[in-house]
Amino acid sequence: MANFFLDTPELKYHLNHPMMEKIVTLKERNYNERDKYDYAAQDFEDAMDNYHQVLEIAGEICADVIAQNAANVDTEKPSVANGRVTYASGTTENIKACTQAGLMGMAMPRRYGGLNFPITPYIMAADMVSRADAGFENLWGLQDCAETIYEFGTEEQKQKFITRVCNGATMSMDLTEPDAGSDLQSVMLKASYNKEEDQWYLNGVKRFITNGDSDIHLVLARSEEGSKDGRGLSMFIYDKLDGGVDVRRIENKMGIKGSPTCELVFKNAKCELCGRTRLGLIKYVMSLMNGARLGIAAQSVGLSQAAYNEALAYAKDRKQFAKPISEILPVARMLSTMKGKLDANRSLLYATCRCVDMYKIYDDIAKERTLSPEERKEQKYYAKMADSLTPIAKGMSSEMANENAYDCIQIHGGSGFMKDYACERIYRDARITSIYEGTTQLQVVAAIRYVTNGFYKELMTNLFDEIEFREDQDFLKETIQVMIENYELTIKAVMATKNQEYIDFFARELVEMVGYIIMTILINQDANSNPDLFSKSAIAFTQYANRACHNHAALVKEVEPKWVDSYKIK
Amino acid sequence: MTYKMIVLAKQVPDTRNVGKDAMKADGTVNRAALPAIFNPEDLCALEQALRIKDQFPNSTITLLTMGPGRAADVLREGLYRGADKGILLTDRAFAGADTLATSYALAQAIKKIGGFDLIIGGRQAIDGDTAQVGPQVAEKLGIPQLTYTESIESIGEHSVTVKRQIDGGVEIAKVEFPALLTVTAAQQCRPRNAKFLMKYKRALTPGESAAQGKEPYPMDNPLFLAEWSVADVGADIVQCGLSGSPTKVKKVENIIFQAKESRRIEDNNQEIEELVVELLNNHTIG
Numbered sequence: 001m002a003n004f005f006l007d008t009p010e011l012k013y014h015l016n017h018p019m020m021e022k023i024v025t026l027k028e029r030n031y032n033e034r035d036k037y038d039y040a041a042q043d044f045e046d047a048m049d050n051y052h053q054v055l056e057i058a059g060e061i062c063a064d065v066i067a068q069n070a071a072n073v074d075t076e077k078p079s080v081a082n083g084r085v086t087y088a089s090g091t092t093e094n095i096k097a098c099t100q101a102g103l104m105g106m107a108m109p110r111r112y113g114g115l116n117f118p119i120t121p122y123i124m125a126a127d128m129v130s131r132a133d134a135g136f137e138n139l140w141g142l143q144d145c146a147e148t149i150y151e152f153g154t155e156e157q158k159q160k161f162i163t164r165v166c167n168g169a170t171m172s173m174d175l176t177e178p179d180a181g182s183d184l185q186s187v188m189l190k191a192s193y194n195k196e197e198d199q200w201y202l203n204g205v206k207r208f209i210t211n212g213d214s215d216i217h218l219v220l221a222r223s224e225e226g227s228k229d230g231r232g233l234s235m236f237i238y239d240k241l242d243g244g245v246d247v248r249r250i251e252n253k254m255g256i257k258g259s260p261t262c263e264l265v266f267k268n269a270k271c272e273l274c275g276r277t278r279l280g281l282i283k284y285v286m287s288l289m290n291g292a293r294l295g296i297a298a299q300s301v302g303l304s305q306a307a308y309n310e311a312l313a314y315a316k317d318r319k320q321f322a323k324p325i326s327e328i329l330p331v332a333r334m335l336s337t338m339k340g341k342l343d344a345n346r347s348l349l350y351a352t353c354r355c356v357d358m359y360k361i362y363d364d365i366a367k368e369r370t371l372s373p374e375e376r377k378e379q380k381y382y383a384k385m386a387d388s389l390t391p392i393a394k395g396m397s398s399e400m401a402n403e404n405a406y407d408c409i410q411i412h413g414g415s416g417f418m419k420d421y422a423c424e425r426i427y428r429d430a431r432i433t434s435i436y437e438g439t440t441q442l443q444v445v446a447a448i449r450y451v452t453n454g455f456y457k458e459l460m461t462n463l464f465d466e467i468e469f470r471e472d473q474d475f476l477k478e479t480i481q482v483m484i485e486n487y488e489l490t491i492k493a494v495m496a497t498k499n500q501e502y503i504d505f506f507a508r509e510l511v512e513m514v515g516y517i518i519m520t521i522l523i524n525q526d527a528n529s530n531p532d533l534f535s536k537s538a539i540a541f542t543q544y545a546n547r548a549c550h551n552h553a554a555l556v557k558e559v560e561p562k563w564v565d566s567y568k569i570k
Numbered sequence: 571m572t573y574k575m576i577v578l579a580k581q582v583p584d585t586r587n588v589g590k591d592a593m594k595a596d597g598t599v600n601r602a603a604l605p606a607i608f609n610p611e612d613l614c615a616l617e618q619a620l621r622i623k624d625q626f627p628n629s630t631i632t633l634l635t636m637g638p639g640r641a642a643d644v645l646r647e648g649l650y651r652g653a654d655k656g657i658l659l660t661d662r663a664f665a666g667a668d669t670l671a672t673s674y675a676l677a678q679a680i681k682k683i684g685g686f687d688l689i690i691g692g693r694q695a696i697d698g699d700t701a702q703v704g705p706q707v708a709e710k711l712g713i714p715q716l717t718y719t720e721s722i723e724s725i726g727e728h729s730v731t732v733k734r735q736i737d738g739g740v741e742i743a744k745v746e747f748p749a750l751l752t753v754t755a756a757q758q759c760r761p762r763n764a765k766f767l768m769k770y771k772r773a774l775t776p777g778e779s780a781a782q783g784k785e786p787y788p789m790d791n792p793l794f795l796a797e798w799s800v801a802d803v804g805a806d807i808v809q810c811g812l813s814g815s816p817t818k819v820k821k822v823e824n825i826i827f828q829a830k831e832s833r834r835i836e837d838n839n840q841e842i843e844e845l846v847v848e849l850l851n852n853h854t855i856g
Contacts (some may be wrong), residue, residue, distance in 0.1 A: 001587070038792070039768035053771065054764040061761050102764035115764055 004128040005059025014350040038251040044116040051121040058125040065097045066132035073258035083246030085213035105166030113166030120353040127265035130302025135256035145171040152275035159444040174206045185230040191221035202266040213261025230281040255428030265369025292437045293394040300397035300433045302344040309410035340540030345523035352389040358382035388450040395443030396515040398433035405430040448507045456514045502561045509552040518546035572631040575619045578691035593681040608644045613759035624674040649770040661799040666812035673706030678803040688789035689750040718850035720756035829831025
């Protein structure tokens, strides 16, 4: 009777963040649905109690069902026959449990059958599901796609599709094609409109589609014949009940094996346009992607937690030199650094979630009434915050999930290299997180403008000024000051060259320095409000991050612009 | 088609994860030290009822439990999973009941509910392990019973067909309504549902409402949990609780299982038979 919510007090800490009162009250429109739906929150305390109790249900399912099935799902794997996918038996059980528990469509409004949860508690469930089985998070987390239908679809489409998602229908987002991966502007799948029938049809091939045999697909397709770039692409909804899409094959992957990655063939598949034509990539995919990236950040944090838990349990159990190896300092240091990274990543994840919540709720309210100038200002501010923090959260948490998975195996020693322990599955599962939904390199591209326009600098200074350090934490305050100064000097040096190629060359280092500093500030903030839970992590992460920033700064000093040419591949 | 079902539930101490203080010095269960939970096999009984309701959505499931005021928790737990209403049979006069007095009280309450097709209960509770209450309820009501049900194979207008566990296998059996089933742990109960939880977390018995200084819910409010006393179910007070319980505990012995040493038995019939005889003689099995 384990429970992933109750055994991880860090989750409860983030759920109880002071900003939640504002988020929840806005999200619930001052609790105006309390008389309309028998399960609607009555007031703030009631809403928070609901989140806690529902996350407890999720935590129970994660521990007792999803985590228990993870190893078998990994070996059984999904299969494909006659164009249809059959999930591993454990996956089917997982979906059934989540549907019965009402954990589908968690963030959707009540009028479509959802729970109307803010993004923050929803992502918390994703965090736990990923810890239980990162591959299953892909299937469960695709309920995110309903958000796109909610934001851009017609009322009829919302009634038709979102209600089904809330009742357990699965989703997929069909974007990638053989020749359109990171470069989605090259999407070729053809959407053609039949005027007599007033009907759109899809023809072509999609590749690497997660959960490609889902019930409801969002499909990016070229609706404007003869167009070549992103402006000729539109978003469509394909309903499996209509038929016309077959799964040609599923990929044989290294990790997240339970999640079927499909090659799809569209043969005159009936579909509906979602939103307006030509906005498919430039507006809808961008919005979809930001949500998906937050999901991958959660998946990474969940994996980091799993890696840390496995490593800690093994280290406490395994005795060498007449004591548990957890008491051997180099091992203990690895564990503490893992925990530091995990906690810092999680602090950034939920700080990002709160910003996403704020602007999305304002976006939604703006459909009902005009926002006040004050509200519009906040909406803009949080949208920018979310946009600037999401690539850092996704990019750095995924890299650190890989580091934690690596260290988890290291702590297991030779046993970790065998298939007997969960750590090897976690290691394989973690590997994809820094690749899909935009590689780490693409996260850097999304973030770099906030480096060059000074936004991050301002943000870190503001955040830093907000912390009231406890007396015994003064040394951390000094370290953070050093980190910020180091960042300023480095960015100044890079920008002074006025050499765009050189800026691009060091974009990753600069963005990572931002990530290290922001996470350091956040984890110190947490350590100040809850020393028992976070002070160890604050020390371990601050010192680790400071060293990483020094390394980056040193590399920038070392590699002057004149050396960039020697890195080029002709 | 619709079915009217009653699920019997018991709140029990969680004996699956016992610590050092699980037993009192006198050998009785230290209920205070163990979390109170929904008896696991009663949850399986609820699952069977819920599966029937999944198939025939207008069917109703009434959860019936006997216990002190806090046993209302199991009613709410049942509502979170999809039961329609809950009845708490509670009265000081019910206290100290053995299986005979318990089944008498439950049977009286079921008569008051009336008009049911199926009563479903767990095979046994993890605190007493008697497996007697279900069968005795059926006997008192004069209805047929099928015990050790693993799954419901099909349900018709007037009967239900089940697969039940028997020594060395299973059998398929059919029984006419009204009937009582007791079920094994073969099929686990579904999780609590988020919406039901958010709705029913405020469900209270009149006793609980009073304790919180609130007006009790009107009886037709879905959040009303019924609370029935000895008088409410028209029971003979002598047959209830301690006075209605012929079972007397003569002696309780603490047994500590210890593997002092291991012994190797060769893989041949003679040695195995000798071991079986030995274990029978010292009452380890039998």
